[in-house]
Amino acid sequence: MPQIELIKDTLLRRHALGGAGRADRLVHGDAAVELASLPDGALDLIYIDPPFGTGAAQIGRAAGQRYADRADDPDAFVAWLAPYLAESRRALSATGSLFVHLDYRAVHYIKVALDRLFGRARFVNEIVWCYAVGGKSRRGFARKHDTILWYARGVDYAFYPDAIRVARRAGSHMRVAGGVQEKTDKKTGRVYRYPIAAGKIPEDWWTDVETLNHSDRERTGWPSQKPERLVERVVRAVTRPGDRVADWFAGSGTTAGVAQRLGRGFVTTEREAAAIALCEARLVTQGARLLAEGAAVPPLEVHKR
Template identity: 40%
Template sequence: MNSQQSNQLIQGEMLDVIGSIAPQSINLLYLDPPFAAGRVFADSAGAFDDRWQGGLTEYLAWLEQRLVAARRIVAEHGSLFLHLDRRAVHYAKVLLDQTWGFECFRNEIIWHYTGGGRARRSFSHKHDTILWYSKHPQHWTFNLQAMRQPYKASSGFAKAGIRSAAGKRYLPHPDGTPVDDVWDIPMLNPMAAERLGYPTQKPERLLERIILAASNSGDLVADLCCGSGTTAAVAQRLGRCWIAADQSADALALVRGRLRQQAAEWQETLIQPQPASFAAKR
């Protein structure tokens, strides 16, 4: 890791945390904010309130304020990955096109998963959407080689030199096929070893793919709605520096325990809320 950077664990509301971070210092910013779900999420190790008294209008004003502010802290060749779902991602896409620039839009990533409940009056909801924007319209980090995955045996490419019925010889890339923008990564099941009991906890495999794709060893990765600390844990394992922030003391207690198991070292900061901030939600 870069010796001039130190890992940071921050308790504070996202907008206030953004204001405390140096300009253009973050190489990869992953944001997993509330989804405007209209309910309280609770599990054995934590909870957060995703209800909005002013409805969608209040939520979008809250989100826009933070997306605009976040651009200042992302490095010139850095990236933002914004994780939402069907309820508000289309509004967020417009907000980001207006504030970060349509020319900086890189990908709409579909995280497809199975499990969970089944809808009775509509198609079941089995994906989230992650919007990737670069800070610069022409230059950004993308590690294609790190994004290759093994060929499936059923694909016909599993073995180099295989011939089709027509006699065509397939010469696949030795490291596998490039990853596309639909990611089939399972959600954490109740018995998963990495599950900590925090609501909406994301799997390490999902964050590993993002971090490997859009950052390099020693880069600074930030998650300002860190919840259970998956981003920080994966960044630590992959040799990145990290900033993990959340307004919840319970969430940060969970993160501390998780990172201690990795023998991580960090500095801690408590940021008092500023009166001008919208009501904190996570």
């Protein structure tokens, strides 16, 4: 991590947004500085979507919408990310969780690092997020999934399955009657009944959230922007309103936007000024709308570190 100056923290702007209490934080600077100043156990969820180590500049829609990715060198990538992971673990509450979003380039290296850091017993899920949009290959199967690693700080980690249930699809081996699906175990003859209205807890492979396409209303133009629906499932799964969420690699501010909309507090950091401007506009616009709808939106502070 870079040399840290703990005391440097300048409040640039404060948007009151009609609410009182603890302000949400949007921080322009290296995540390391904010992380080092956080007390132990301050956060309930950290979701990060770091640069993937493609070795190429990530270029968005408009001029200035770009960031330099890390080199395509797995060992260097692990060496760079590891301190952020260690500080993240320290900053999690006893029931808190870390979600790390990666792709095929580095996921296996970072999983080993996270097993060492959290202990293998604290690994909860490897979520495979599948999508179809984008280029195809003639030299192999198209690489159409990302991986999100979930590690819990402690044994009694928070998980709210009823907040993320999805519709049940009737399989050919199921009988549907009176709003209930029935499945008979061929070996034992035992009959299992599932009320359709209750839905089901999703598996660890997600095929029901498409990646953003160019004409999506949600698109800000920032490269590698993730869909709100994806991050929303993570936020709902492990936090409740009033909990505190963080994202150290904010980009266009997807995690902060979801947290604000769902009534969770947040802190998010980003190095690029152009991305900070996008985040700020996104959060102020949404905050004003939520306020008009009657929600008590906490103030938003923009800091420079």
